[in-house]
Amino acid sequence: MITAWDRVTLAREIERPKALDYIENIFDDFMELHGDRNFGDDKSIIGGIAYLDAMPVTIIGEQKGKNARENIERNFGMPNPEGYRKALRLMKQAEKFGRPIITFIDTPGAYPGIGAEERGQGEAIARNMLEMSQLKVPIICIVIGEGSSGGALAIAVGDRIIMLENAVYSILSPEGFASILYKDASKAKEAAENMKITAKDLKNLNIIDKIIKEPESGAQNDFSAVIAELKQYIITSINDLEKLSKEELIENRYQKFRMMGK
């Protein structure tokens, strides 16, 4: 049987498809847009515009590298505040032009650094959640690899929350969790089982809406099937959501998160 820890390992594999792989295979004519108009351009979060079939959309994604050099460039997918602020800028732009938003979540967490604190990492994450809860366009969020802590949630407040079957979504990495609760980071495996972080766990907890199947060996081993199912679900979801009035869309999104932990 595949354990929660096995999935953590799969979710972190360097060969695992990253946000840009999904973007290239699901959308057409992706154009990346840069910068938060305030401080800089964070390469651990990419954003831009593209077509989903004929429909213009805005895409946000946490991007890990596919090799050591890329990972350094992408800061291992750990955004700084300017990354979240770039995401927010592009999401507000999407709202202005009535474009649905699709976000890809894949991060070990928001970057814990001096500069990140100096520039308000907490504020950036909080602001994104507040703003996303009120955006007047459909938002589809997909956890494709590691969805860890507030760094993941900062781009994951949406109308549909999707997880790849081998993705994990958690309050903290199992290592961090183990070092806090068991005072021993090497108990990460045990932590992973108890934390309820797999797609199936999150579906049972009513946190996510949909699990996209993938091979036990990882999405890269049958990527076209993964893409086909995911793309279909995104399209169906957006079509359903576009039938709602803006008020209904926002109220449903509010109630979705309102029910969590009630």
Next chain:
Amino acid sequence: MVIDKIKKVNKQEKIVKNEKASDRMIGKWVKCDNCKEILYKEEVHNNLSVCPICGKHFRLSARRRIKQIADEGTFQEIGSEILTKDPLHFEGYLKKVEALKEKTKIEEAVKCGICKINGEDAILAVMDGNFMMGSMGSAVGERITLAIETSIEKRLPLIIFCVSGGARMQEGIVSLMQMAKTSAALAKHNEAGLLYISVLTDPTTGGVTASFASLGDIILAEPDSLIGFAGPRVIEQTIRQQLPEGFEKSEFLLEHGFIDKIVERKDMKNVLYQLIKLHKN
């Protein structure tokens, strides 16, 4: 200003120094972790739990905080029926909560209610660091959200005193989602054009910093409080270098533009009152 403070405390200092070594009365004494003076507990409590010698603001229970902020007898609790849940069935969690309830005489890490502040109506939520380090699980998220929604319904200003180690580990992903829930409720509050004052006290970190704590129309902080997203230890481990003096303290956040004002405890109630009054109508 510093000299004033020293003059003011001179009298108390004498008393304290004379009796400092009295082991017999240890239950009545407390050592200031900043200036290391041994202080008479009652004296500290009468001074709003601020060190009379060095001005260090000690951590406050929700009960004491409410007493300092709400007009006497006006605080009516809301959401007290919302209790700890155990969505992960995490081993030992509820047992620990029961033991803590017994010890602290409080039921969860936040107390919310409606009260008057110098006669002005307000919704007041006060976190309590004695209860699992003020961590936010479903009960805290629910209580805070209920306070926000009540504030919208009654069109009253909202004040949240934050103290928290972050999201509560034992409730896993459900704790994480409380960040989204409270932030979404504040978005509604914001749309309704109502005032939200967030007050950050020592320590405010993690998921609370990354949600309602950072979303005030006005953000106040007590002096010398630790405030940040990632805690200093995590950052040190990540970057493998020593952090600058005063990193993640209130004064650091003020310097970097993330809080509006540092307010000493003795002035807090009046500052809140002034802000509520100015925003009335």
